[in-house]
Amino acid sequence: MANVKPFRAMRPNTDIVSRVAALPYDVYNRAEAKTEVQKEPLSFLRIDRPETNFGPDFDMYSDEAYQTAHDLLWEAFEDGTYVEEKKDVYYIYELIMDGRHQTGIVAVASVDDYVNEVIKKHENTRAEKEKDRIRHIDTCDAQTGPIFLAYRDDASINEIVNRVKLGEKLYGFTAKDGITHNVWVISNEADVAAVKKAFGGISSIYIADGHHRAASAVKVGLKRRAENPNFTGQEEFNFFLSVLFPESELAILPYNRVVKDLNGLTEEAFLSQIAQASDLEEVNVAYQPDEKGVFGMYLSGKWYKLSIHEDLKTKDPVEGLDVSLLQNYILQPVLGIDDPRTDARIDFVGGIRGLGELERRCATDSVVAFSMYPTSIDELFSVADAGRLMPPKSTWFEPKLRSGIFIHKLS
Numbered sequence: 001m002a003n004v005k006p007f008r009a010m011r012p013n014t015d016i017v018s019r020v021a022a023l024p025y026d027v028y029n030r031a032e033a034k035t036e037v038q039k040e041p042l043s044f045l046r047i048d049r050p051e052t053n054f055g056p057d058f059d060m061y062s063d064e065a066y067q068t069a070h071d072l073l074w075e076a077f078e079d080g081t082y083v084e085e086k087k088d089v090y091y092i093y094e095l096i097m098d099g100r101h102q103t104g105i106v107a108v109a110s111v112d113d114y115v116n117e118v119i120k121k122h123e124n125t126r127a128e129k130e131k132d133r134i135r136h137i138d139t140c141d142a143q144t145g146p147i148f149l150a151y152r153d154d155a156s157i158n159e160i161v162n163r164v165k166l167g168e169k170l171y172g173f174t175a176k177d178g179i180t181h182n183v184w185v186i187s188n189e190a191d192v193a194a195v196k197k198a199f200g201g202i203s204s205i206y207i208a209d210g211h212h213r214a215a216s217a218v219k220v221g222l223k224r225r226a227e228n229p230n231f232t233g234q235e236e237f238n239f240f241l242s243v244l245f246p247e248s249e250l251a252i253l254p255y256n257r258v259v260k261d262l263n264g265l266t267e268e269a270f271l272s273q274i275a276q277a278s279d280l281e282e283v284n285v286a287y288q289p290d291e292k293g294v295f296g297m298y299l300s301g302k303w304y305k306l307s308i309h310e311d312l313k314t315k316d317p318v319e320g321l322d323v324s325l326l327q328n329y330i331l332q333p334v335l336g337i338d339d340p341r342t343d344a345r346i347d348f349v350g351g352i353r354g355l356g357e358l359e360r361r362c363a364t365d366s367v368v369a370f371s372m373y374p375t376s377i378d379e380l381f382s383v384a385d386a387g388r389l390m391p392p393k394s395t396w397f398e399p400k401l402r403s404g405i406f407i408h409k410l411s
Contacts, residue, residue: 002118002151003110004199005239006088006192010077010142010407018173020044020081021181021402024145024210030060042081044404047072048136048144061132066139073140073407082407089187090195091170091406092161093243096180097399102249103161105186105195106406108239109149109205111221114214119149119205120384123392125215133216134223143217143241143408146401148209150377153246156198160191171405179399205244206384209397214240224410241408243401247377253351253396254288254374256358257326258366260345263336267300270334270368277329278306286355289373292322296371298358306330306370317382322373323394330370341392348393 012020019040025048028036037045037052046052050069051060059065076082091106113119137143164184171183186192207214217240224237231238262270271280278295287296287303293313295306312329314320319328331337331346340346347366349357351374358369375395383390 002113002199002202002205004105004107004196004205004242004244005110006090006186006196007108007236007239007408008085008088009091009106010082010084010409011405012082013080014171016042016081017171017405018175020404021173021175022048022404023400024403025049026212027400030056044144044402047076047140048403061135066135069136070140073142073144085185087187088192089185090192092164092182092184092186093401093405094165094180094182094184095399095401096182097178100251102245102251102399103165104243104245104249105157105161106146106183106241106243107199108236108408109147109242109244111218111238111240112233113205114218114240115222117387118203119207119214121207121211121214122380122384122388122390122394123207123211124389125212129212130216130219133213134219137217137220137410138223141410143410145210145213145241145403146406147207147214147217147240147242148397148401149242149244150206150208150247150250150380151199151202151204151244152381153248154198154202157195158246160186160195164191175402181402181405183405199244204381204385206381208245208250208380208395209401217241220410235411236408237410239408241406247381250377250397252374252377252380253398254372255323255393255396256349256351256369256371257331257393258347258349258358258361258369259331259335259337260347260366262367263334265334270299273334274306274330277312277333278308281305281307286359286371288355288371289322292373293325294373295322295326296355298355298362298369298371299367317379317386318388318390321375321379321383321390321394323375323391326370326372327391335368350396350398352396352398 019042022044033049034052047069050065093106094103174180221237225231283303293308297304308325337343
């Protein structure tokens, strides 16, 4: 059962929280991160991406980079930019995008639950991507970016959240991208105990987004255990910063695909080959699928509706995913994309960018685009419960959690 603990966050003063809060470090490339910090010097990106404090030739993976992140973070603690909670609490974090509310619990999750697969994964991680965050967490002695976790709804947690949300907010601001962020504190001892007990009755928690950050935080925790052989299991390094959302609060956006060429085929030959696996219908408008097993396709200024043949569909939790059907029956056999993780001919476009972005890409650097029906939360849970992994770029979550609002110190 899940061990999800309250904690004493380091958090920004109320009057500057909107300036500090930043999108996750990996949303930006180096130049974009630098620009963001130049626009807002208090942005947490200056700590999450310490190379933004230096010129373009600075080694972003140098010892100096990580030490700079440490120094800036701890200076913010010491100068009062950040304050420390006086006791262990949970936080309620609500994000509002386009009128849709998404509310979760900010807490620290257990390294042991990750190792023992109470916290379940649906993606592989790559060691080279973990190295940066491992060094960042270890050098800073703190976790700065929360992991996005999901769980099946629990009535007792929902009741506490809904009740506390009627009270006074700790934070409330709307960021420049239009996303509203609201925070409340669950500090009543009975409520804190009830939330902890409720999570203790939940058998599975799922990583929705942030697999590499989670793996990095866990590896730092295991490293600290090796360095402290008399550890009790209660030290802060045994836990990692998380926001946990009930499944009813979550929506997954599609993760669309663009391909740079037709694998040497003429358009006529290409359309003929994909018709062997799908019913093909030209449509008059940009097409966003509204059911499983159906895709939109944009080619030479025209939109098509592709419906995969019924006999090719399966209830297998991985092979039955729309991203798998597209890969197995169109991308691989027709367009020759054997491994979408490494093939430079394919790119992935988050659904938040809209269908207009697919048309734009096909007018610039691609030839054909596919709009997807989004993977569901139930499908994500089913894949993880089966101990399987999703294909790459299967899910796109919006809105993104902000970094810098909650910091979890490891010692």
